[in-house]
Amino acid sequence: MKNIENLIQKALELQANGLVTRQIADELNVSRETVTWLLTRAKKEDVSTAPKDISVNWSSIGKSAYRMRHIGIAMCDMVLDTVEATGNDIDLVVGIGLSGVPLASLMADELDTELSVYHAYGEHEGEAKLKGAFSRNFAGIKGKKCIIVDDVITTGNTINDVITHLRSSGAKPLAIAVLVDKTGSDALSDVPVHALVRIVRVD
Incomplete structure (x- = not known):
């Protein structure tokens, strides 16, 4: 769960810096659907299940x-x-x-x-x-x-x-x-x- 929270935080930071969904997805190496889910999850506690995706940090x-x-x-x-x-x-x-x-x-x-x-x-x-x-x-x-x-x-x-x-x-x-x-x-x-x-x- 900590990894998800870290991804949510990073997605929010990138959004606050003016990056759009595609750019955030490229930076985090996840799909745009996953970025949308991460940003939505940050605003609501009860969100539908996460998209099937894998974050890559190289x-x-x-x-x-x-x-x-x-x-x-x-x-x-x-x-x-x-x-x-x-x-x-x-x-x-x-x-x-x-x-x-x-x-x-x-x-x-x-x-x-x-x-x-x-x-x-x-x-x-x-x-x-x-x-x-x-x-x-x-x-x-x-x-x-x-x-x-x-x-x-x-x-x-x-x-x-x-x-x-x-x-x-x-x-x-x-x-x-x-x-x-x-x-x-x-x-x-x-x-x-x-x-x-x-x-x-x-x-």
Whole structure:
């Protein structure tokens, strides 16, 4: 119960700092439904049962550049098996902001590729589709063969949005690399998912 109370407190703090539901979900590595439940639970004692979700805290990795570098190398190793089997070369690593960018940067350095950054933004209540854009301050995506990097896959919506953007620009997404996959997916939009940790709920 203490962990839930800590999540509620953190969600309230992030909301007080002006973050919207999607941003709080990204920061806590939980679904938007879970964030709504946490914020509602803080206001009422008697709330319906919690959504089925798992909070991921990888701060013990994120606080150390040394650990991040080695995790990035492990993630490179995971995707290279798939990419090399297809006979493709990687031109670009796409980091999903905010938490995927440090890992993507390390991986781009390790793979000697260009780096692109995707920012998810905009959210309409009741709408599952996210909106986003690639930053103009990083490499372009047109016609590139790329891998997509994020920290956690919660629902897959953001990565599916990235894949749609990439394909509409003539880019070819070859693989997805993440620390944790909460969906248990082997692929998203026909792009293989490689996760250091895959969480499977058994009910």
